[in-house]
C-alpha cells in the first residue's frame with residue numbers, strides 16, 4: 001500500500017519470506033465479496049416452465065439450480081452494491097479511498113447512466129471514477145486487466161472491479177436453449193497497489209467479432225432500437241447458437257490459459273488453482289482438464305449452484321474457493337473466461353494476501369454502516385437540491401454566470 005491507508009494491502013506476505021521491494025508496484029487482490037438473490041429455481045422447477053428435464057440439464061451442463069432476482073427491487077446495481085461492500089469490508093478499506101469502480105455487466109440497469117455510477121453513489125465512493133465494461137462473460141477479467149494497468153502505471157491505488165448480473169430479466173423463459181443456463185448474482189474484488197511482489201502477474205484479452213451473432217441481445221441498441229415489433233418478436237432476449245459457442249469456448253479456454261501462463265513465465269504444472277468461467281461443466285472438462293491436463297482437484301467449479309452468472313461467475317467462484325480453503329498465499333491461480341463478442345480473457349495471479357477472515361470489531365462495523373447511511377443521505381440531499389434549482393432558478397445567460405456557481409454542491413466528505 002503506497003499511501004499508508006488502512007487495508008489488506010499491508011497484509012500481503014512476501015513469498016519465500018523475501019524482503020518487500022519498495023521500488024516496484026504490484027496489483028494485489030486485497031478484498032473480495034459476493035451476493036446472490038435468495039430465490040432459487042431448480043431444474044425441476046424449470047420442467048414446469050419449458051420442455052426439459054433435470055437429467056438433460058445436469059448431463060449437458062452440470063447445472064442443478066440458479067438464483068434469480070425475483071423481487072423487482074433487486075437489480076444489477078443492488079446486487080453489485082452488496083458484493084462491493086463485502087469486498088471493501090474484507091480489505092478493511094473505506095469507499096472514499098477507492099479511485100475507480102469498474103462494473104462489468106451484460107445486464108446493466110440502463111444503457112446509461114452506468115451501473116457503476118449508481119454503485120459509486122450508494123457506496124459513498126466520492127473520490128472514484130466509475131464506468132461499465134461491456135465484454136459479456138469475459139468482462140470481469142477485462143476489468144482486472146484494466147485495474148492492474150492503472151495501478152502499475154501509478155494512476156490508481158484502489159480499483160473496485162465488479163461483475164454483476166440480473167440475466168433473468170433478459171432471458172426468454174420460453175426458450176429452453178437459453179433459460180436453463182443463466183442465473184443472477186454479483187461478485188467484486190478490490191485491487192490495490194502494493195509493494196509486495198505478487199498479485200495479478202499477466203493478462204490476456206481477446207476478441208473475434210466475426211462471431212458476434214453466435215450470442216447476442218439483438219434489440220434495444222442503435223442497430224435495432226426498441227419498437228413494438230422488437231418487443232413482440234422477443235428481440236430483447238438473449239439469442240444463442242449453443243453449439244457454436246461451445247466449440248469456440250473449448251478452444252479459447254485452453255488457448256487463453258496457455259498464453260497467460262506463458263506471459264507470466266509459468267508452466268501448466270505450476271498452476272495451483274484454475275477458476276474458470278462457470279458456463280458448462282463439459283466446456284471446462286474438454287478444455288482445462290482434457291487439453292491442458294490440469295487435474296480436477298485444481299479446478300474450482302460451482303456452476304451446479306448458480307448456473308452461468310456471466311461477469312459474476314469468476315468472482316463468485318473466487319469467494320467460494322476462498323471460503324472452501326482452496327486459495328492460499330504463495331499459489332499460482334488462473335482466471336479464464338469467454339463470452340459474447342465473441343470474447344475471451346485470462347489472468348494469472350500469484351496470490352500473496354492472507355485469506356483468513358479478520359474481525360474488525362463493532363466500532364469499525366458501526367463506522368462502515370454510518371458511512372453508507374451518510375452516503376444515502378448525501379445522495380438524497382443532492383437530488384433534492386438539483387430538483388429545486390432546476391425548477392426555481394432560471395438558467396443564467398452565458399455572461400451572467402458568476403465566478404463561483406450559486407449551486408453549491410454538497411461536499412463529498414464522509
Ligand code: COA
Nearest residue numbers: 052053056060137176177180242243245246279280338339
Ligand atoms: N432440454 C431438453 N432438450 C434440449 C434442451 C433442453 N433445455 N435444449 C436443447 N435440447 C435438445 C435439442 O433440441 C436437441 O434435440 P434434437 O437432437 O432432437 O434436435 C438436443 O437436445 C441436443 O441439442 P444440442 O444443442 O446438440 O445440445 P448440446 O449438447 O450442444 O447442449 C448447450 C446445448 C446449450 C447446453 C451447449 O451447446 C452449450 O452449453 N453451449 C454453450 C453455451 C454457453 O456457454 N453460453 C454462454 C456463453 S458465456
